[in-house]
Amino acid sequence: MSCQEVCEFLDAYVDKELDVFTSSQFDRHLTECAACRAKYDQYQQMHDSVRVHMEYFPASEEFVQKLRAQLHQSGRRPAENIRRSWFPQWRVWAMAASVVAVLLLTAVLLRMVRRPSSSDVLAEEVVSSHIRSLLANHLSDVVSSDQHTVKPWFSGKLDFAPLVKDLSSKGFPLAGGRLDYLDDRPVAALVYKRRQHTINLFLWPSSASNSRPRTLTIRGYNVVHWTHSHMAYWAVSDVNAGDLGEFAHDLED
Amino acid sequence: MSEEIWNKRAGREVRKIDHELFERTVLPYINSAHNLARWLTRNEHDAEDMVQEAFLRALRSFDTFTAGRDARAWFLTIVRNSCRTWHRQYRSHETSMEWDMDAQPAVTAWSDPEAVLIKNANSQLIRRAMEQLPFEYREILILRELEELSYKEIAQIVEVPLGTVMSRLSRARKELYIRLGQPTGEMGV
Numbered sequence: 001m002s003c004q005e006v007c008e009f010l011d012a013y014v015d016k017e018l019d020v021f022t023s024s025q026f027d028r029h030l031t032e033c034a035a036c037r038a039k040y041d042q043y044q045q046m047h048d049s050v051r052v053h054m055e056y057f058p059a060s061e062e063f064v065q066k067l068r069a070q071l072h073q074s075g076r077r078p079a080e081n082i083r084r085s086w087f088p089q090w091r092v093w094a095m096a097a098s099v100v101a102v103l104l105l106t107a108v109l110l111r112m113v114r115r116p117s118s119s120d121v122l123a124e125e126v127v128s129s130h131i132r133s134l135l136a137n138h139l140s141d142v143v144s145s146d147q148h149t150v151k152p153w154f155s156g157k158l159d160f161a162p163l164v165k166d167l168s169s170k171g172f173p174l175a176g177g178r179l180d181y182l183d184d185r186p187v188a189a190l191v192y193k194r195r196q197h198t199i200n201l202f203l204w205p206s207s208a209s210n211s212r213p214r215t216l217t218i219r220g221y222n223v224v225h226w227t228h229s230h231m232a233y234w235a236v237s238d239v240n241a242g243d244l245g246e247f248a249h250d251l252e253d
Numbered sequence: 254m255s256e257e258i259w260n261k262r263a264g265r266e267v268r269k270i271d272h273e274l275f276e277r278t279v280l281p282y283i284n285s286a287h288n289l290a291r292w293l294t295r296n297e298h299d300a301e302d303m304v305q306e307a308f309l310r311a312l313r314s315f316d317t318f319t320a321g322r323d324a325r326a327w328f329l330t331i332v333r334n335s336c337r338t339w340h341r342q343y344r345s346h347e348t349s350m351e352w353d354m355d356a357q358p359a360v361t362a363w364s365d366p367e368a369v370l371i372k373n374a375n376s377q378l379i380r381r382a383m384e385q386l387p388f389e390y391r392e393i394l395i396l397r398e399l400e401e402l403s404y405k406e407i408a409q410i411v412e413v414p415l416g417t418v419m420s421r422l423s424r425a426r427k428e429l430y431i432r433l434g435q436p437t438g439e440m441g442v
């Protein structure tokens with residue numbers, strides 16, 4: 001584990017949210033790197049101290065009694081109706097309709113505003129999904145190196161059939177797959193290995209035309225994105241950009 | 254329209270709700286709910302209003318709650334959403350987190366010399382520093398540090414992906430710690 005990854009995982013380590021393997025790698029780095037150990041000690045101390053001194057505001061006894069009384073009253077006649085009975089019903093519906101209209105308009109506007117940088121946001125989302133998958137129990141829902149096991153696992157879970165390629169002869173053995181959620185839709189995530197590294201390949205249908213693989217680096221991870229036959233592909237890993245480019249190339253073949 | 258028809262139209266089967274079961278399901282988490290609302294609204298009066306509103310909302314949608322599910326997460330989601338609506342309505346002028354803040358690179362280094370370790374962290378300082386943070390940072394800090402919820406539970410309540418919980422919490426802590434490291438009286442940013 002690198003010093004940069006220690007920074008990245010610092011909070012998850014403090015919160016004991018790392019899986020056993022990553023956590024032990026973190027431990028090992030701390031024993032070997034004095035700088036990170038000092039940083040961690042300071043962070044943990046700060047964290048504990050803040051947590052101990054943060055106030056907790058329980059509900060007052062009178063307030064809980066008030067809620068209880070309301071509940072028992074509504075048991076006989078719903079409190080909501082008592083409050084609403086003076087309010088003409090048609091008005092309620094009219095208000096509801098206008099609220100829906102405003103919400104729809106807002107949704108449309110938000111989409112328009114967000115569109116320009118949506119691809120950058122998506123790239124960040126993809127990296128977040130990759131990091132998340134490295135956390136406990138999140139890498140694979142189906143664990144198999146066999147494409148004929150992984151591919152059928154997705155059927156019925158997605159509205160498309162992901163292409164699952166066996167790349168073990170190229171040095172990228174398949175490790176499994178899982179469902180993920182990106183770009184506001186469920187997507188297929190295929191897990192490949194390169195030596196001890198993990199590659200997440202996310203794919204889902206796209207209306208965009210074919211595009212050649214494009215490499216980015218985000219938060220220390222390499223990301224390759226391309227579109228092929230109306231499918232968007234995103235590969236993310238901590239392997240070097242050359243290996244990941246090779247991976248994309250082998251998949252496209 | 255009669256009350257019965259109104260209830261039916263609104264999808265409410267109010268009469269069928271088992272009030273005792275509701276009480277047993279929700280009341281154990283009333284302190285968690287109040288604590289969250291108190292930190293999010295920053296005052297007692299509005300906190301109680303929010304909890305009361307959430308309590309009634311939970312009652313109305315209790316028929317959609319299936320036994321065995323995590324009642325605390327379910328109730329806290331309702332409380333959180335009430336507070337969020339309240340915040341948007343009455344506190345929208347305040348600095349709120351930009352929608353793409355999560356997409357910015359995280360503050361990676363924890364080596365800021367300004368952010369010296371506070372030896373005498375006291376509750377009042379923490380409260381003042383917390384109250385200056387955006388809503389999104391406060392909620393995630395309370396759910397983690399005080400309610401001790403897992404990232405997964407927080408992701409459900411706040412309705413963001415797990416990876417976002419991780420990076421947002423990391424940023425929220427650093428913002429808080431840096432504010433606490435600043436000399437007293439100069440926390441206004």
Ligand SMILES: [Zn+2]
Nearest residue numbers: 002003033036
């Ligand atoms: Zn190091």
